[in-house]
Amino acid sequence: MLPPPDIEAAVQSEYNGVVKKGTREAYERFIRRHPDHPLAEKAREALAKGGLK
Structure with a gap:
């Protein structure tokens, strides 16, 4: 049986992608998907x- 996925690692990875992309749309999408996450x-x-692409 496989261990459950590490949700925190997945969210962190998603956030890292947002930072790398650096667009307003990416940040807004992340907030919509994870509104209560730190x-x-x-x-x-x-x-x-500001200063985003």
Whole structure:
């Protein structure tokens, strides 16, 4: 039997992809998918700072 997936690692990996992509749309999509995750707050901060593609 396989161990359950590491959800935190998956969300972190998704966030890393968002940062790499660096677009407003990517950050907004992440926030919609994970609105209560602590990384969503980091995504909101990045949106507030601006300077995204």
